[in-house]
Amino acid sequence: MPTRLARALPVALLVALFTGASAAQAPQSPAPYTVVSRDGRRPLPTRTFDGQEMFAVDDLARLFTLSIKEDTIAGGLTIGVRGQSILLSPNQEIASVAGRLISLPAPPARDGGAWFVPVDFVSRALGIVAGTPIELRKPSRLIVTGDFRMPRVGGRIEPLGAIARLTFDVAPSTPHTIAQDGNRLLLRFEADAIDAALPTTSAPELIAAVRLEGTAGISIELGPRYASFRASDLPGDRGGVRIVIEIIAKTTEGTPAPIPPTAPTDTPPLLDLVPVGTLRTVVIDPGHGGAEDGARGPSGTAEKAVTIQVARRLKAALEGRLGVRVILTREGDSAVGLDERAALANNNKADLFISLHANASVRPAAAGAEVFYLSLEEYGDEAQRAAGGPREALPVFGGGVRDIEVVPWRMAQAKYIDQSGTFARTVEASLRSRLPMSPRALMQAPFRVLVGANMPAVLVEMGFMTNPAQETQLASEAYQTDVVEGLVEAVIQFRDGRGVPAPAPVQSERR
Amino acid sequence: MTRRALLAIVGFVGAAALLWWSLFVALPRWFREDPVPPVTSAAPAAAAAQRKITATLFFISEDGMSLVPVQREVNFAEPAVEQARQIVEAQIAPPGPPLGTAIPAATKLRAIFLSDRGDLFVDLTADVTARHTGGALDELFTVYAIVNSLTVTLPAIARVQILVDGKEVDTLAGHVDLRNPLSKNLTWVKADNPS
Numbered sequence: 001m002p003t004r005l006a007r008a009l010p011v012a013l014l015v016a017l018f019t020g021a022s023a024a025q026a027p028q029s030p031a032p033y034t035v036v037s038r039d040g041r042r043p044l045p046t047r048t049f050d051g052q053e054m055f056a057v058d059d060l061a062r063l064f065t066l067s068i069k070e071d072t073i074a075g076g077l078t079i080g081v082r083g084q085s086i087l088l089s090p091n092q093e094i095a096s097v098a099g100r101l102i103s104l105p106a107p108p109a110r111d112g113g114a115w116f117v118p119v120d121f122v123s124r125a126l127g128i129v130a131g132t133p134i135e136l137r138k139p140s141r142l143i144v145t146g147d148f149r150m151p152r153v154g155g156r157i158e159p160l161g162a163i164a165r166l167t168f169d170v171a172p173s174t175p176h177t178i179a180q181d182g183n184r185l186l187l188r189f190e191a192d193a194i195d196a197a198l199p200t201t202s203a204p205e206l207i208a209a210v211r212l213e214g215t216a217g218i219s220i221e222l223g224p225r226y227a228s229f230r231a232s233d234l235p236g237d238r239g240g241v242r243i244v245i246e247i248i249a250k251t252t253e254g255t256p257a258p259i260p261p262t263a264p265t266d267t268p269p270l271l272d273l274v275p276v277g278t279l280r281t282v283v284i285d286p287g288h289g290g291a292e293d294g295a296r297g298p299s300g301t302a303e304k305a306v307t308i309q310v311a312r313r314l315k316a317a318l319e320g321r322l323g324v325r326v327i328l329t330r331e332g333d334s335a336v337g338l339d340e341r342a343a344l345a346n347n348n349k350a351d352l353f354i355s356l357h358a359n360a361s362v363r364p365a366a367a368g369a370e371v372f373y374l375s376l377e378e379y380g381d382e383a384q385r386a387a388g389g390p391r392e393a394l395p396v397f398g399g400g401v402r403d404i405e406v407v408p409w410r411m412a413q414a415k416y417i418d419q420s421g422t423f424a425r426t427v428e429a430s431l432r433s434r435l436p437m438s439p440r441a442l443m444q445a446p447f448r449v450l451v452g453a454n455m456p457a458v459l460v461e462m463g464f465m466t467n468p469a470q471e472t473q474l475a476s477e478a479y480q481t482d483v484v485e486g487l488v489e490a491v492i493q494f495r496d497g498r499g500v501p502a503p504a505p506v507q508s509e510r511r
Numbered sequence: 512m513t514r515r516a517l518l519a520i521v522g523f524v525g526a527a528a529l530l531w532w533s534l535f536v537a538l539p540r541w542f543r544e545d546p547v548p549p550v551t552s553a554a555p556a557a558a559a560a561q562r563k564i565t566a567t568l569f570f571i572s573e574d575g576m577s578l579v580p581v582q583r584e585v586n587f588a589e590p591a592v593e594q595a596r597q598i599v600e601a602q603i604a605p606p607g608p609p610l611g612t613a614i615p616a617a618t619k620l621r622a623i624f625l626s627d628r629g630d631l632f633v634d635l636t637a638d639v640t641a642r643h644t645g646g647a648l649d650e651l652f653t654v655y656a657i658v659n660s661l662t663v664t665l666p667a668i669a670r671v672q673i674l675v676d677g678k679e680v681d682t683l684a685g686h687v688d689l690r691n692p693l694s695k696n697l698t699w700v701k702a703d704n705p706s
Contacts, residue, residue, distance in 0.1 A: 295645035360646030363575030
């Protein structure tokens with residue numbers, strides 16, 4: 001009888017997990033975790049000691065093939081994993097993992113001869129020595145092991161009158177398709193499984209239900225007023241993707257209702273671009289590279305070497321202090337075309353583009369930093385047309401339509417010229433408090449690398465390589481740090497909407 | 512008899528001479544429409560070879576931060592494209608101290624031609640890129656010294672496009688977009704002449 005019960009219990013608990021009972025478990029008998037891998041799913045029960053959820057070490061040993069040896073004299077437990085060992089001591093909130101100390105939220109617990117460890121032991125200790133990724137996901141009570149692709153998917157529904165907006169936040173970003181299949185939409189992910197928290201419908205006329213479909217799909221059952229849909233992908237938080245599906249209702253004549261120009265509720269419109277105050281991706285462009293040295297100083301310092309050094313420092317500073325994603329247009333000393341540099345920024349949907357250069361002059365005395373943004377005069381009418389870009393509704397794969405803004409590639413910058421000006425003035429002011437500036441430090445010019453950038457973009461000349469004193473400065477850590485500090489401050493001010501506003505355009509300054 | 516015969520021979524020879532003169536000298540002179548003395552046709556040709564126009568050329572200021580306009584006499588030439596050639600030749604020639612030139616040393620003009628739309632194409636040798644300082648400001652000066660000297664001196668030229676070794680180029684040194692013909696732009700020109 002006890003063996004039958006022991007066999008039936010995990011099955012019962014697994015059923016409970018899949019029927020959604022996990023959200024409302026009793027404190028005495030929490031639902032087990034599920035270990036998922038390419039081999040399948042296996043339950044891992046927990047027990048609660050002093051409010052702390054724990055796994056039995058014996059269960060872990062069985063699932064992860066560990067060897068266990070208890071030291072009866074010292075009272076410790078040695079867990080062997082692939083030739084390495086984890087040492088546990090009673091009443092100690094620390095464990096030694098392959099010689100490294102890690103902390104645990106509680107000391108191990110004992111019940112009779114059995115040892116129990118806090119659930120975090122799996123990620124903090126086993127994850128280090130297992131030789132394969134082990135990810136503990138507490139909210140969904142999952143342990144994902146190996147290269148098992150199981151993105152987290154969180155969904156919500158917003159009823160907006162004639163539209164119901166369904167938003168899925170997916171992390172990490174996973175390729176997916178959306179297709180209509182009769183009276184439902186199928187959202188399929190290129191993954192082994194999904195870890196989904198699905199919404200209950202609040203617009204039953206348009207969305208009857210949202211449920212899991214197969215191992216890595218979501219089925220959106222359509223309501224009676226469904227007419228059409230449109231879908232778009234937006235960058236999500238922390239490398240994720242946000243999928244927005246808008247379900248559009250029929251009017252009484254059976255044609256799709258006109259889309260309200262502004263969302264009738266107070267929720268921010270999800271389809272807008274990045275709102276003010278958010279900055280997700282910055283692209284830094286270290287000028288020149290490869291066979292193209294750029295400017296050269298009298299002692300032989302090459303512009304391409306200085307620009308990559310500063311770019312790396314700036315990347316580290318922006319990532320560390322602002323938590324933004326930073327991409328360099330070249331990682332090493334390689335030749336990259338000017339169009340490719342802008343294309344990289346566009347393809348990564350960067351919010352800012354900063355091109356780093358060092359200047360040169362036939363006059364060795366020339367000195368000082370300069371900030372450039374694009375001038376549009378050289379591009380004539382084409383720039384005017386691009387700035388007021390038309391919108392066209394184009395059909396998308398899987399049905400529905402999507403508003404696509406049509407701007408000629410070579411004129412992408414025209415739309416951002418005012419923002420680029422603000423950012424350039426902000427950079428100029430920020431650098432001016434740290435570095436010697438050129439007599440004319442803020443200029444507009446028809447620079448090729450800027451014109452294709454589909455985001456605010458500036459080009460910074462950090463100083464004159466041909467000036468012997470400035471050559472030494474440009475190669476020095478102190479000067480490079482000043483440049484980086486100035487740029488970081490300018491990026492923060494621009495992000496927070498505190499950029500330097502446009503005065504009368506600076507055309508010329510005299511010394 | 513002998514005396515009369517002699518008179519007759521002289522009279523015959525005189526008549527023949529008169530006839531020859533009237534046929535080969537008097538009549539052609541009589542029928543020539545617009546006789547132009549050769550002396551007057553040679554004089555204006557010599558004057559045209561000496562005729563000059565005043566061109567505005569652009570050189571780099573002493574601090575290296577701007578272009579400075581300089582008036583220079585260049586040979587008059589016709590039509591406009593030949594006049595443009597004279598101006599470019601003057602602009603790319605080394606100016607001698609204290610002027611600094613934005614055009615890299617040894618750069619030569621390969622060809623020059625004018626389109627129907629008033630766009631002038633200036634084809635330079637590859638020295639203009641190979642020997643460039645690589646500075647963005649210097650690159651602006653190189654481009655706009657050529658564009659401005661032509662458009663300021665010759666109002667008939669609307670825009671100028673620089674070619675290198677006969678081909679369109681993206682930039683000279685990695686900065687200034689040269690895919691389009693460029694119009695006059697005096698942003699980098701310092702108004703007062705320091706010299």
